[in-house]
Amino acid sequence: QSALPQPRSVSGSPGQSVTISCTGTSTDIGANNFVSWYQQRPGKAPKLLIFDVYKRASGVPARLSGSKSDNTASLTISGLQAEDEADYYCSAFAGTHVVFGGGTKLTVL
Amino acid sequence: EEQLVESGGTLVQPGGSLRLSCVASEFSLSHYWMRWVRQAPGKGLEGVANIKQDGSEKYHVDSVKGRFYISRDNDKNSLFLQMDNLRVDDTAVYYCVRDRNYFGSGRMDVWGPGTTVTVSS
Numbered sequence: 136q137s138a139l140p141q142p143r144s145v146s147g148s149p150g151q152s153v154t155i156s157c158t159g160t161s162t163d164i165g166a167n168n169f170v171s172w173y174q175q176r177p178g179k180a181p182k183l184l185i186f187d188v189y190k191r192a193s194g195v196p197a198r199l200s201g202s203k204s205d206n207t208a209s210l211t212i213s214g215l216q217a218e219d220e221a222d223y224y225c226s227a228f229a230g231t232h233v234v235f236g237g238g239t240k241l242t243v244l
Numbered sequence: 245e246e247q248l249v250e251s252g253g254t255l256v257q258p259g260g261s262l263r264l265s266c267v268a269s270e271f272s273l274s275h276y277w278m279r280w281v282r283q284a285p286g287k288g289l290e291g292v293a294n295i296k297q298d299g300s301e302k303y304h305v306d307s308v309k310g311r312f313y314i315s316r317d318n319d320k321n322s323l324f325l326q327m328d329n330l331r332v333d334d335t336a337v338y339y340c341v342r343d344r345n346y347f348g349s350g351r352m353d354v355w356g357p358g359t360t361v362t363v364s365s
Binding site for chain 1: 279281288289290291294303305339344345349350351352353355356357358
């Protein structure tokens with residue numbers, strides 16, 4: 136199955152907010168509320184940030200939030216910090232398997 | 245600290261075979277759906293295979309069906325991926341991943357550091 140479309144890159148200045156979108160279909164994002172978001176730094180394994188659309192994983196700050204509307208999920212990062220610079224991936228449950236987004240590189244200017 | 249550690253990745257020729265292993269520590273693998281996720285150099289994440297707590301249900305992505313086989317040994321707290329007829333495009337870092345959701349819906353909360361598989365002549 137093809138990767139879910141995400142913007143290749145987004146950027147923002149410290150203190151600003153950015154939103155990363157993840158576009159799916161009625162068979163994945165639109166089918167249930169099992170959308171997750173992951174952060175990956177270079178050379179490291181991904182880290183769970185958000186699960187079940189909007190629930191934050193342990194230790195994840197409240198300035199990260201998730202949402203969903205129809206077949207599109209979004210991750211918003213408020214109060215950007217230099218440490219937020221990384222790659223971000225969405226994932227969605229498609230019944231028997233998960234499908235990942237193509238990934239978005241966040242640059243903090 | 246709950247951890248997963250993969251092993252078995254190496255350089256192999258096209259058409260060759262490898263068996264990846266993953267051992268869990270500080271938690272019992274038997275309670276969780278488990279997954280293998282891979283990442284080709286400079287590319288995104290791809291779910292390769294997943295297996296139910298008792299091994300009764302398995303899923304393999306179309307690109308590896310008939311070549312890769314996921315299995316588990318809960319007594320040894322281990323997960324495996326048998327990889328046969330390897331192709332150049334199987335080159336990737338392979339991650340062993342725990343799915344925290346009881347139904348395996350993709351809450352992937354523990355990841356191993358990954359093991360690198362390189363398929364090249």
